[in-house]
Amino acid sequence: xxxxxxxxxxxxxxxxxxxxxxxxxxxxxxxxxxxxxxxxxxxxxxxxxxxxxxxxxxxxxxxxxxxxxxxxxxxxxxxxxxxxxxxxxxxxxxxxxxxxxxxxxxxxxxxxxxxxxxxxxxxxxxxxxxxxxxxxxxxxxxxxxxxxxxxxxxxxxxxxxxxxxxxxxxxxxxxxxxxxxxxxxxxxxxxxxxxxxxxxxxxxxxxxxxxxxxx
Amino acid sequence: xxxxxxxxxxxxxxxxxxxxxxxxxxxxxxxxxxxxxxxxxxxxxxxxxxxxxxxxxxxxxxxxxxxxxxxxxxxxxxxxxxxxxxxxxxxxxxxxxxxxxxxxxxxxxxxxxxxxxxxxxxxxxxxxxxxxxxxxxxxxxxxxxxxxxxxxxxxxxxxxxxxxxxxxxxxxxxxxxxxxxxxxxxxxxxxxxxxxxxxxxxxxxxxxxxxxxxx
Amino acid sequence: xxxxxxxxxxxxxxxxxxxxxxxxxxxxxxxxxxxxxxxxxxxxxxxxxxxxxxxxxxxxxxxxxxxxxxxxxxxxxxxxxxxxxxxxxxxxxxxxxxxxxxxxxxxxxxxxxxxxxxxxxxxxxxxxxxxxxxxxxxxxxxxxxxxxxxxxxxxxxxxxxxxxxxxxxxxxxxxxxxxxxxxxxxxxxxxxxxxxxxxxxxxxxxxxxxxxxxx
Amino acid sequence: xxxxxxxxxxxxxxxxxxxxxxxxxxxxxxxxxxxxxxxxxxxxxxxxxxxxxxxxxxxxxxxxxxxxxxxxxxxxxxxxxxxxxxxxxxxxxxxxxxxxxxxxxxxxxxxxxxxxxxxxxxxxxxxxxxxxxxxxxxxxxxxxxxxxxxxxxxxxxxxxxxxxxxxxxxxxxxxxxxxxxxxxxxxxxxxxxxxxxxxxxxxxxxxxxxxxxxx
DNA sequence: GTATAACCGAGACGGTACGTCAAGTCTTGTT
DNA sequence: AACAAGACTTGACGTACCGTCTCGGTTATAC
Numbered sequence: 001x002x003x004x005x006x007x008x009x010x011x012x013x014x015x016x017x018x019x020x021x022x023x024x025x026x027x028x029x030x031x032x033x034x035x036x037x038x039x040x041x042x043x044x045x046x047x048x049x050x051x052x053x054x055x056x057x058x059x060x061x062x063x064x065x066x067x068x069x070x071x072x073x074x075x076x077x078x079x080x081x082x083x084x085x086x087x088x089x090x091x092x093x094x095x096x097x098x099x100x101x102x103x104x105x106x107x108x109x110x111x112x113x114x115x116x117x118x119x120x121x122x123x124x125x126x127x128x129x130x131x132x133x134x135x136x137x138x139x140x141x142x143x144x145x146x147x148x149x150x151x152x153x154x155x156x157x158x159x160x161x162x163x164x165x166x167x168x169x170x171x172x173x174x175x176x177x178x179x180x181x182x183x184x185x186x187x188x189x190x191x192x193x194x195x196x197x198x199x200x201x202x203x204x205x206x207x208x209x210x211x212x213x214x215x
Numbered sequence: 216x217x218x219x220x221x222x223x224x225x226x227x228x229x230x231x232x233x234x235x236x237x238x239x240x241x242x243x244x245x246x247x248x249x250x251x252x253x254x255x256x257x258x259x260x261x262x263x264x265x266x267x268x269x270x271x272x273x274x275x276x277x278x279x280x281x282x283x284x285x286x287x288x289x290x291x292x293x294x295x296x297x298x299x300x301x302x303x304x305x306x307x308x309x310x311x312x313x314x315x316x317x318x319x320x321x322x323x324x325x326x327x328x329x330x331x332x333x334x335x336x337x338x339x340x341x342x343x344x345x346x347x348x349x350x351x352x353x354x355x356x357x358x359x360x361x362x363x364x365x366x367x368x369x370x371x372x373x374x375x376x377x378x379x380x381x382x383x384x385x386x387x388x389x390x391x392x393x394x395x396x397x398x399x400x401x402x403x404x405x406x407x408x409x410x411x412x413x414x415x416x417x418x419x420x421x422x423x424x425x426x427x428x429x430x
Numbered sequence: 431x432x433x434x435x436x437x438x439x440x441x442x443x444x445x446x447x448x449x450x451x452x453x454x455x456x457x458x459x460x461x462x463x464x465x466x467x468x469x470x471x472x473x474x475x476x477x478x479x480x481x482x483x484x485x486x487x488x489x490x491x492x493x494x495x496x497x498x499x500x501x502x503x504x505x506x507x508x509x510x511x512x513x514x515x516x517x518x519x520x521x522x523x524x525x526x527x528x529x530x531x532x533x534x535x536x537x538x539x540x541x542x543x544x545x546x547x548x549x550x551x552x553x554x555x556x557x558x559x560x561x562x563x564x565x566x567x568x569x570x571x572x573x574x575x576x577x578x579x580x581x582x583x584x585x586x587x588x589x590x591x592x593x594x595x596x597x598x599x600x601x602x603x604x605x606x607x608x609x610x611x612x613x614x615x616x617x618x619x620x621x622x623x624x625x626x627x628x629x630x631x632x633x634x635x636x637x638x639x640x641x642x643x644x645x
Numbered sequence: 646x647x648x649x650x651x652x653x654x655x656x657x658x659x660x661x662x663x664x665x666x667x668x669x670x671x672x673x674x675x676x677x678x679x680x681x682x683x684x685x686x687x688x689x690x691x692x693x694x695x696x697x698x699x700x701x702x703x704x705x706x707x708x709x710x711x712x713x714x715x716x717x718x719x720x721x722x723x724x725x726x727x728x729x730x731x732x733x734x735x736x737x738x739x740x741x742x743x744x745x746x747x748x749x750x751x752x753x754x755x756x757x758x759x760x761x762x763x764x765x766x767x768x769x770x771x772x773x774x775x776x777x778x779x780x781x782x783x784x785x786x787x788x789x790x791x792x793x794x795x796x797x798x799x800x801x802x803x804x805x806x807x808x809x810x811x812x813x814x815x816x817x818x819x820x821x822x823x824x825x826x827x828x829x830x831x832x833x834x835x836x837x838x839x840x841x842x843x844x845x846x847x848x849x850x851x852x853x854x855x856x857x858x859x860x
Numbered sequence: 861g862t863a864t865a866a867c868c869g870a871g872a873c874g875g876t877a878c879g880t881c882a883a884g885t886c887t888t889g890t891t
Numbered sequence: 892a893a894c895a896a897g898a899c900t901t902g903a904c905g906t907a908c909c910g911t912c913t914c915g916g917t918t919a920t921a922c
Contacts, residue, residue: 021867021918044340049908060869065910114343117336124399125259125329170412177392184339197385201420209412235897236887242899264877275900280879454894474770479882490895495884544773547766554829555689555759600842607822614769627815627854635846665871666913672873694903705874710905 028067030057035078039111045118048075072122079111079119084144092156097199099148100175104190107183117184146172153206164208171206174198238282245272246279250293254326260333263290287337294325294334299359307371312414314363315390319405322398332399361387368421379423386421389413458497460487465508469541475548478505502552509541509549514574522586527629529578530605534620537613547614576602583636594638601636604628668712675702676709680723684756690763693720717767724755724764729789737801742844744793745820748786749835752828762829791817798851809853816851819843 034057038048050071054061068074084106087098107116149171156162178198182190190198249272253263265286269276283289299321302313322331364386371377393413397405405413464486468478480501484491498504514536517528537546579598586592608628612620620628679701683693695716699706713719729751732743752761794813801807823843827835835843 018866018920021865021920023867027868043343045336046340046908050910051908054869058869060871061910062870062912063868066867069910071909112343114336114340117332117339120399121260121329121332121336124332125261128258128327128329167412170409170416173393173396174389174416177394177396178388179392180395181388181392184335194385197382197420197424200424201385201389201416204419205412205416209415233897234889234895236899238898239887261877265879266877269900273900275902276879277881277901278899281898286878457894473773475766476770476882480884481882484895488895490897491884492886492896493894496893501883542773544766544770547762547769550829551690551759551762551766554762555691558688558757558759597842600839600846603823603826604819604846607824607826608818609822610825611818611822614765624815627812627850630854631815631819631846631850634849635842639842639845664869664915666873667915668872669913691903695905696903699874703874705876706905707875707907708873711872716904 023067027057027059027063031059031064031067031074032078033057034059035074036110039075039079039115040109043112043114045075045115045122048115050074070122070126072119072126075111075115075119076123079115080106082106082110084148086148087152092152092159092161092203093199095152095155096149096175096202097195099145099152100179100195100198100202103145103176104179104183107179108189113184142172142176145176149175149206166206167208168206171202174205175202242272242274242278243282246274246289247293248272249274250289251325254290254294254330255324258327258329260290260330260337263330265289285337285341287334287341290326290330290334291338294330295321297321297325299363301363302367307367307374307376307418308414310367310370311364311390311417312410314360314367315394315410315413315417318360318391319394319398322394323404328399357387357391360391364390364421381421382423383421386417389420390417457487457489457493461489461494461497461504462508463487464489465504466540469505469509469545470539473542473544475505475545475552478545480504500552500556502549502556505541505545505549506553509545510536512536512540514578516578517582520589522582522589522591522633523629525582525585526605526632527625529575529582530609530625530628530632533575533606534609534613537609538619543614572602572606575606579605579636596636597638598636601632604635605632672702672704672708673712676704676719677723678702679704680719681755684720684724684760685754688757688759690720690760690767693760695719715767715771717764717771720756720760720764721768724760725751725786727751727755729786729793731793732797735804737797737804737806737848738844740797740800741794741820741847742840744790744797745824745840745843745847748790748821749824749828751786752824753834758829787817787821790821794820794851812851812853816847819850820847 034053038053042048050061050064054064084102087095089095089098149168153166249268253268257263265276265279269279299317302310304310304313364383368381464483472478480491480494484494514532517525519525519528579601583592583596679698687693695706695709699709729747732740734740734743794816798811
């Protein structure tokens with residue numbers, strides 16, 4: 001959607017020969033920063049106006065739409081597209097717990113919860129309108145998390161902590177769904193014990209069914 | 216918010232002697248029905264306009280705002296406030312699976328997914344603005360589900376299928392979170408096997424931790 | 431338009447035998463009084479709401495519309511329909527001056543100027559809609575004034591102060607038009623000298639043209 | 646209120662360097678024209694809706710409110726702000742008569758009478774709300790007429806037709822007030838004789854009082 | 861250097877929904 | 892039958908903000 005930083009696409013001098021002023025990376029950063037600031041200072045998604053972002057960034061609406069196709073895209077890039085650190089613990093359990101903590105942290109700090117919900121809702125709208133489906137491609141958090149889980153379980157397998165296939169999807173759903181449910185649903189945050197239990201639930205979700213199961 | 220049908224609040228004859236035209240139950244139903252119809256015929260929450268609902272119900276904007284404080288409240292009452300049937304199976308597993316199916320059905324049919332997401336997002340906004348917290352009180356689905364889980368586990372205990380305490384909250388989070396994640400996140404629907412696995416995950420989430428736990 | 435006091439129409443007992451509660455003259459007076467009070471306490475015609483009048487009179491909207499066909503009619507009856515005293519001076523000049531003073535007083539005190547203008551405007555609308563024309567029949571001030579001028583000039587003729595025909599219409603226009611212009615147009619009020627000059631202008635306007643006229 | 650055509654304020658190049666899209670003169674004209682058309686095609690002031698003006702002008706409500714603060718301002722600019730031609734006769738009497746005819750023409754053709762009245766009433770309201778007073782500044786007809794009278798009497802003085810001071814204010818009141826009274830009051834129009842008489846009355850009103858006056 | 865072209869800020873534009881408000885009508889139960 | 896209360900339909904209002912477009916002006920490469 002967003003051709004990020006613009007040069008990196010084909011190397012720094014790929015557009016050699018193209019006349020005209022180049023995009024201002026400074027503007028882009030200022031806009032993202034302004035969007036981030038507004039996102040936390042505001043109580044509703046609709047309170048973040050494109051106009052206000054442009055003004056705060058000493059930029060203009062037109063420049064925003066030159067880089068992003070919609071308000072939701074901008075907020076997503078500004079607020080949700082933050083790198084999740086790859087867990088580097090020495091056990092599957094420690095890694096999963098670390099992943100949960102990272103994601104929770106972003107969901108709590110990146111924006112107020114309603115902004116989070118509003119952005120997500122609008123991204124869903126956009127996607128449906130464009131007839132796109134697939135696994136959470138609009139939510140960087142989501143796609144990153146899938147990668148992280150994959151890598152974490154790989155390491156566990158190498159470590160000998162895990163055998164057989166991994167139900168990544170199920171693990172992801174338990175992890176992300178529970179967090180979402182909690183934070184958006186405003187139950188309040190997890191305490192340490194709940195975090196521990198969630199970790200185990202995620203791991204269990206990933207484990208394939210044995211032939212013996214409950215009633 | 217909406218004092219529904221109006222009389223039932225204090226019994227049928229509590230407002231005997233109250234002068235003035237009574238609330239038109241016909242209008243109320245027509246508005247809810249119109250909201251329901253628009254909710255499924257439309258791809259985005261914002262495409263449901265108050266004006267259109269009023270027009271389709273042969274009613275008026277003013278009447279809507281007399282009874283609901285916002286568009287989101289109306290959509291919630293129309294679309295999300297549908298009774299979840301109480302499962303009546305002969306095993307815990309059957310009951311949980313039934314609960315999951317019911318909720319999934321509502322989430323899939325009551326409105327298009329983006330409408331669901333948009334409504335939820337706006338309800339979250341309203342709640343934050345009003346400084347209210349607590350467990351999903353704005354989402355009837357959520358609160359009903361908690362009651363259903365409670366009852367289902369109670370029956371399991373009486374049946375001898377369950378011992379000890381129940382982590383209702385955890386079960387709820389796995390169930391609702393996974394569904395939400397799936398349907399809103401547009402992974403597509405669950406197949407039978409996934410449904411089966413989700414059922415087991417919900418049950419496991421409710422079970423308290425034993426002292427022996429995974430790696 | 432307004433069936434005034436209602437009984438006088440066919441005598442006090444004409445509707446003997448007609449079942450049902452009789453109209454409350456008390457209500458009617460309370461409504462007029464409430465309209466009068468609101469008219470002076472408010473800056474714009476639109477700030478006088480039917481609802482507010484009804485409430486202040488401890489009456490109801492329905493009752494208002496049972497007696498008057500529109501808001502403007504009510505305000506007219508309440509605010510503009512005040513008796514102009516018949517001048518009883520001993521000279522034409524004194525009488526005219528007295529008439530001017532009376533009318534000015536009503537225009538200044540009966541309602542704020544904008545309320546006066548708004549009421550008039552709406553009365554004009556109603557009249558045009560009803561395809562009625564004719565001399566100011568909706569503005570009691572106007573019709574009374576014509577009568578007063580007529581009588582005043584009659585007495586002057588009897589007194590020997592006036593000979594020949596009277597251009598009542600012209601006198602009325604100068605008198606009423608100047609006042610209207612001044613007060614609605616917000617030039618401020620007349621001082622004594624201006625009042626004196628206006629008096630003379632009104633008298634001159636009534637005098638038929640002689641054969642010799644100005645340059 | 647409306648900074649008309651926008652450049653002419655300080656000369657054609659005063660706003661050199663001012664960024665931003667310039668006001669669309671085409672929009673402005675289309676809106677004024679649409680307002681004019683609606684003003685004559687309609688029987689009541691309230692029947693001219695901002696929405697309808699915008700639509701007819703292929704413009705939008707937002708654009709209207711960007712340049713005019715209220716409906717009344719727009720109608721005023723569209724309908725009342727039409728240039729009065731300066732009389733160029735060879736006698737005072739001819740000039741005054743010409744001025745009367747011009748003003749009458751505008752009052753009769755610019756809008757239906759109720760629209761005229763409604764606009765004026767709302768302008769009066771606005772002015773009172775803003776605590777502004779002064780001589781008819783909201784009614785271009787009014788202020789133009791004062792200038793025209795001034796100039797006409799100046800020329801009469803140079804011509805030798807007039808001596809001494811002029812009571813402009815009084816002349817204005819008789820002229821404008823009579824016209825207003827007639828047309829708004831719906832007495833019907835002036836005939837030639839009445840016009841003639843009005844002309845003389847206006848001239849007499851301007852003449853200062855001599856020491857000998859009527860009874 | 862000078863031409864060209866993409867960028868930039870500012871901000872006006874068309875469009876559309878919102879939520880408010882008052883007018884005038886209708887309904888209900890009481891007097 | 893008239894009344895107070897109050898819910899109803901209607902429709903304009905004025906606001907807000909989206910995403911687009913038009914300005915004048917500013918770079919940066921190409922010739």
